[in-house]
Amino acid sequence: xxxxxxxxxxxxxxxxxxxxxxxxxxxxxxxxxxxxxxxxxxxxxxxxxxxxxxxxxxxxxxxxxxxxxxxxxxxxxxxxxxxxxxxxxxxxxxxxxxxxxxxxxxxxxxxxxxxxxxxxxxxxxxxxxxxxxxxxxxxxxxxxxxxxxxxxxxxxxxxxxxxxxxxxxxxxxxxxxxxxxxxxxxxxxxxxxxxxxxxxxxxxxxxxxxxxxxxxxxxxxxxxxxxxxxxxxxxxxxxxxxxxxxxxxxxxxxxxxxxxxxxxxxxxxxxxxxxxxxxxxxxxxxxxxxxxxxxxxxxxxxxxxxxxxxxxxxxxxxxxxxxxxx
Amino acid sequence: xxxxxxxxxxxxxxxxxxxxxxxxxxxxxxxxxxxxxxxxxxxxxxxxxxxxxxxxxxxxxxxxxxxxxxxxxxxxxxxxxxxxxxxxxxxxxxxxxxxxxxxxxxxxxxxxxxxxxxxxxxxxxxxxxxxxxxxxxxxxxxxxxxxxxxxxxxxxxxxxxxxxxxxxxxxxxxxxxxxxxxxxxxxxxxxxxxxxxxxxxxxxxxxxxxxxxxxxxxxxxxxxxxxxxxxxxxxxxxxxxxxxxxxxxxxxxxxxxxxxxxxx
Ligand SMILES: Cc1cc2nc3c(=O)[nH]c(=O)nc-3n(C[C@H](O)[C@H](O)[C@H](O)COP(=O)(O)OP(=O)(O)OC[C@H]3O[C@@H](n4cnc5c(N)ncnc54)[C@H](O)[C@@H]3O)c2cc1C
Ligand SMILES: Nc1ncnc2c1ncn2[C@@H]1O[C@H](COP(=O)(O)O)[C@@H](O)[C@H]1O
Numbered sequence: 001x002x003x004x005x006x007x008x009x010x011x012x013x014x015x016x017x018x019x020x021x022x023x024x025x026x027x028x029x030x031x032x033x034x035x036x037x038x039x040x041x042x043x044x045x046x047x048x049x050x051x052x053x054x055x056x057x058x059x060x061x062x063x064x065x066x067x068x069x070x071x072x073x074x075x076x077x078x079x080x081x082x083x084x085x086x087x088x089x090x091x092x093x094x095x096x097x098x099x100x101x102x103x104x105x106x107x108x109x110x111x112x113x114x115x116x117x118x119x120x121x122x123x124x125x126x127x128x129x130x131x132x133x134x135x136x137x138x139x140x141x142x143x144x145x146x147x148x149x150x151x152x153x154x155x156x157x158x159x160x161x162x163x164x165x166x167x168x169x170x171x172x173x174x175x176x177x178x179x180x181x182x183x184x185x186x187x188x189x190x191x192x193x194x195x196x197x198x199x200x201x202x203x204x205x206x207x208x209x210x211x212x213x214x215x216x217x218x219x220x221x222x223x224x225x226x227x228x229x230x231x232x233x234x235x236x237x238x239x240x241x242x243x244x245x246x247x248x249x250x251x252x253x254x255x256x257x258x259x260x261x262x263x264x265x266x267x268x269x270x271x272x273x274x275x276x277x278x279x280x281x282x283x284x285x286x287x288x289x290x291x292x293x294x295x296x297x298x299x300x301x302x303x304x305x306x307x308x309x310x311x312x313x314x315x316x317x318x319x320x321x322x323x324x325x326x
Numbered sequence: 327x328x329x330x331x332x333x334x335x336x337x338x339x340x341x342x343x344x345x346x347x348x349x350x351x352x353x354x355x356x357x358x359x360x361x362x363x364x365x366x367x368x369x370x371x372x373x374x375x376x377x378x379x380x381x382x383x384x385x386x387x388x389x390x391x392x393x394x395x396x397x398x399x400x401x402x403x404x405x406x407x408x409x410x411x412x413x414x415x416x417x418x419x420x421x422x423x424x425x426x427x428x429x430x431x432x433x434x435x436x437x438x439x440x441x442x443x444x445x446x447x448x449x450x451x452x453x454x455x456x457x458x459x460x461x462x463x464x465x466x467x468x469x470x471x472x473x474x475x476x477x478x479x480x481x482x483x484x485x486x487x488x489x490x491x492x493x494x495x496x497x498x499x500x501x502x503x504x505x506x507x508x509x510x511x512x513x514x515x516x517x518x519x520x521x522x523x524x525x526x527x528x529x530x531x532x533x534x535x536x537x538x539x540x541x542x543x544x545x546x547x548x549x550x551x552x553x554x555x556x557x558x559x560x561x562x563x564x565x566x567x568x569x570x571x572x573x574x575x576x577x578x579x580x581x582x583x584x585x586x587x588x589x590x
Contacts, residue, residue, distance in 0.1 A: 075457075075469070076466060101490075108461055116551050120451065137343045139559075141352065143556045147550065147551060186502070189494050192492060192495075193492060203490055285589050301567070303587075304567035305568050305572075307569075316580060319577050319580040
C-alpha cells in the first residue's frame with residue numbers, strides 16, 4: 001500500500017513560512033494522486049498555536065511537538081523529534097520547503113534514517129513512480145532523479161509549487177511529547193541574532209529588485225527601494241555590491257548567495273555574470289536595466305531597457321505608481 | 327589538534343556545462359576542475375586555526391577519480407600536512423549518500439577534533455555530505471558557519487551560523503563537523519614555496535576494500551538516488567530590449583509587464 005505524504009512546517013516568529021504552505025500545497029496534490037493522507041509536522045516551543053493554524057490549510061492530520069528545549073532551532077533535537085515521528089508513522093515522502101534550516105535538518109536526518117534525499121526540487125511527478133527534477137551545476141544543467149527506498153525526503157524550491165490556502169476544515173492536531181537523548185544537546189544555541197529588517201527576504205518574495213555595481217554606492221539604493229516599495233518587492237544585490245559593503249550578504253543573489261525564483265526579477269546595474277545568473281535564471285520574468293547595450297544580462301532577459309539606471313529606475317517607479325493608481 | 331578538510335574537485339564555475347543527449351553526466355572534455363569554492367573557505371579556516379592555535383595537523387581528504395589528486399595537491403600547497411584520496415572505479419555511479427559513507431570510513435579512527443567541509447559542492451549542489459559524514463561518525467554538525475572559534479583547553483568550539491534572515495551562536499563539544507559558507511574568511515592562494523613543498527608531502531590512496539566497504543554499499547548499488555536523465559534546460563526568453571529616452575522606455579516597459587507578461 002502506498003504510504004502517506006508529509007510536509008514539514010517551518011515556523012518563523014511562530015507562524016508557518018510561505019515555503020511550508022507550498023510544501024502542503026504540493027503534498028496535497030501528491031496525496032490525492034496516490035490516494036493517501038497528508039500529514040503536517042510542526043516542531044518548536046509554542047508550536048501548539050501554529051499547529052491549529054496549519055490545520056486549516058488542508059492536511060489530514062497535524063503532529064505538533066512542543067517542548068521548551070525546542071525553543072531555538074538546533075539540528076539534533078529537531079532531527080530526534082522528526083525522526084521518531086517518521087519511525088512511528090512511516091510516511092513514504094516528506095516534503096520540506098527549501099531554507100537553510102530545512103536543508104540542515106533534512107540532511108542530518110536522511111543520513112540517520114537512510115532516506116533518499118533530493119534537494120531544490122523544481123518539478124515532481126508522483127502519480128506513478130516518484131521522479132524529481134532538480135538543478136545541478138548551479139542550474140546550468142538539470143537532472144531527473146528516481147529513488148531507492150523510502151522514506152524520500154524532498155526539499156522544494158520556493159515559488160515553484162502553489163501554496164495551500166486556508167479553508168474551513170480543521171484537521172486533527174496530535175500532540176507529541178519528544179523523547180531526547182543526552183547527545184542531542186552536544187550543540188547548544190547560546191544566542192540568536194535577528195537583524196532588523198523591515199523588508200521581505202529575497203527567498204520569500206514574489207518580486208525582487210536587485211542592484212549591482214552600477215548603483216555606484218550604498219547611498220543610491222533609495223531609488224531601488226522606492227521601486228521595490230511600489231511593487232511590494234524584496235531588494236537583492238549582486239556579489240559586487242555585497243563585497244563592496246553596500247548591501248548585507250543576506251541580500252546576495254547568485255551562486256555564493258541565494259538562489260531565487262520569483263515571478264519578477266529586476267536587475268539594475270548588474271552585468272549578468274554567470275555566477276549571478278545561476279541565482280536568478282529560474283525567475284518567471286526577468287527585467288534588465290543597464291546602460292551598456294552589450295551587457296550579457298540582456299541576452300537572458302524578457303524585457304530590457306538600455307539607459308542610465310539613475311534616470312530609468314525612477315521613471316519606471318513613476319509609471320508603476322500611475323498604473324497602480326488606475 | 328587534528329583537523330580534516332573535505333574538498334571536492336569540481337568544474338570551475340565559469341565552465342560551460344554541456345550534456346550529450348541521452349547521457350547522465352556532463353561532457354568532461356575541456357572542463358577545468360578546481361577545489362569547490364565553499365571548500366576553499368573550509369581549507370582556509372583550517373589554516374587560520376593553525377595560525378591561531380599553533381599545534382594543528384591538517385589532513386585534506388577527497389573522494390574522486392585520479393584527477394581529484396590535483397585538489398589535494400592544492401591543499402598541500404596551501405599548507406595541509408597530508409592528504410587522502412579515496413578512489414576506486416567501484417564508486418562509479420555513487421551519489422552523495424555513498425560519498426558520505428566512504429568519506430566517513432576514511433576519517434574513522436583518524437582522531438580528528440574538527441572536520442571542515444563546504445556547505446555544498448557546486449557540481450551536485452546536494453548540501454548533504456557534510457551533515458551525513460557527521461551522522462555516520464556520530465558527531466554533531468554545525469552547518470553554514472560564518473565564524474568559528476576553538477577553545478582547545480575546554481574541548482569546545484563556538485560557531486556562528488546563518489539561517490537565512492537570522493544567525494545563531496552555537497557552542498559545541500568537539501569532535502564536531504562544520505560546513506563553511508561565504509563570509510567565513512577570504513581564502514588565500516598557494517605560494518610557490520608551498521607548491522614545491524607539496525610534492526614531498528604524503529598522499530595516501532584508499533580504495534573501497536581498504537575502507538571496509540562491501541560491493542553493495544558503493545557505486546550505483548549503494549546509492550539512494552538514481553539519475554535517470556540529465557539535460558541543459560532551455561528557457562526561451564522574450565528578449566525585448568528597449569532603447570531611447572526613459573520618458574518612452576519606462577511606460578513601454580510597465581505596459582509590457584502589465585499587458586503582455588501579466589505580472590503587474
Ligand atoms: C566562485 C564565484 C562565486 C560568485 N558568486 C556570485 C554570486 O553569488 N552573486 C553574484 O552576483 N556574483 C557572484 N560572483 C561574481 C560575478 O562573477 C560578478 O563579478 C558579479 O556578479 C558582478 O556584479 P555586478 O554585475 O553588480 O558588477 P559588474 O559586472 O561590474 O556590472 C556592473 C554593471 O552596471 C552597469 N552600469 C554601471 N553604471 C550604470 C548606470 N548608471 N546605469 C545603468 N547601468 C550601469 C554596467 O554597464 C555593468 O554592466 C562570483 C564569482 C565567483 C568567481
Ligand atoms: N567527493 C567528495 N570528496 C570530498 N569531499 C566531498 C565530496 N563530496 C562532497 N564533499 C564535501 O561535502 C560538502 C557538501 O557537498 P554536497 O553534499 O555534495 O553538496 C562539500 O563542500 C565537500 O566539503
